[in-house]
Amino acid sequence: MKQRILTGDRPTGPLYLGHDVGSLRNRVALQHDYETYVLLADVQALTDNFEHPQKVRANVMEVALDELAVGLDPEVATFVLQSQVPEIAELTVLYLNLVTVSHLRQNPTVKTEIAQKGYGESVPAGFFVYPVSQAADITAFGAHLVPVGEDQLPMIEQTAEIVRRFNRLYAPVLTEPRALLGEVARLPGLDGKTKMSKSLGNAIFLSDPPDEVACKVRGMYTDPNHLRVEAPGTVEGNPVFAYLDAFDPDRAGVAALKAHYRRGGLGDVRVKRHLLEATLAPIRARRAEFARHRGDVERVVREGTGRGREVAAETMRAVRQAMRLDYFGPS
CATH class of the missing domain: 3.40.50.620 (HUPs)
Incomplete structure (x- = not known):
């Protein structure tokens, strides 16, 4: 049993x-x-x-x-x-x-x-x-x-x-x-603060419309010193990578993204797009399908x-x- x-x-x-x-x-x-x-x-x-x-x-x-x-x-x-x-x-x-x-x-x-x-x-x-x-x-x-x-x-x-x-x-x-x-x-919250919270307005809800999710992800806090795509970036304390760690099932793929971001040549826009398409989109698609039934x-x-x-x-x-x-x- x-x-x-x-x-x-x-x-x-x-x-x-x-x-x-x-x-x-x-x-x-x-x-x-x-x-x-x-x-x-x-x-x-x-x-x-x-x-x-x-x-x-x-x-x-x-x-x-x-x-x-x-x-x-x-x-x-x-x-x-x-x-x-x-x-x-x-x-x-x-x-x-x-x-x-x-x-x-x-x-x-x-x-x-x-x-x-x-x-x-x-x-x-x-x-x-x-x-x-x-x-x-x-x-x-x-x-x-x-x-x-x-x-x-x-x-x-x-x-x-x-x-x-x-x-x-x-x-x-x-x-x-x-x-x-x-x-x-x-x-962490979308604004980089310690905790994501409904009351702080820094959360992505699973029921948010696609456009709203995309808007929230585009506005997410990342590495404030990562000003150029070619420059090395910091993964630690970066909410986008925290979300990828939490929800992206492709562990090797996330590790590769982190390594690329750290050595430079990977922009925040591309990382956020990956978060939307590979991680959040499947969750939203499953919810929409269940909601139809x-x-x-x-x-x-x-x-x-x-x-x-x-x-x-x-x-x-x-x-x-x-x-x-x-x-x-x-x-």
């Missing part, structure tokens, strides 16, 4: 290329070697979008299209809509007894996001405890590996702590997950959710039995 991977996204808006790029690459590369579950985390999205449920609903299929565009295979990966798996909510409630408010408050990822959103003491309780909900997501499907960006490592450790405590207190029925980091860190994508999510709920129900039966909550026998 294959080990399982759980990955996914919160449908609060379309994905962009800088979004946990290491995680995106990992989930695509490993989907044929592992039993892969892709969670469309709409309930978690509501923790900071509870006043805008229509926004979350509208983005569920958009995020599914983005996931398919980067290379997830609907014949291999199982797409699951979080809100339609009530076992996840039940696990969340039970896990809340296994963590303390103090420990949640010290979670680095939660602390950072609370500060970024300016919540202060007005943080919604649902947002505050979402590491526990995430633990329920992971354990409901018995995930062995969770592809994540580096900033999500504290969340996986929180899940592992909950699993260890549960198994020690009740019975060893839960799988302890491991984080799987990608080879590539988060991508939206009904098929909805079927993939509906049927995947059914399969996912069967797995979560198995986990829930084992949890109830371990906690002596199986009053009326198997359900």
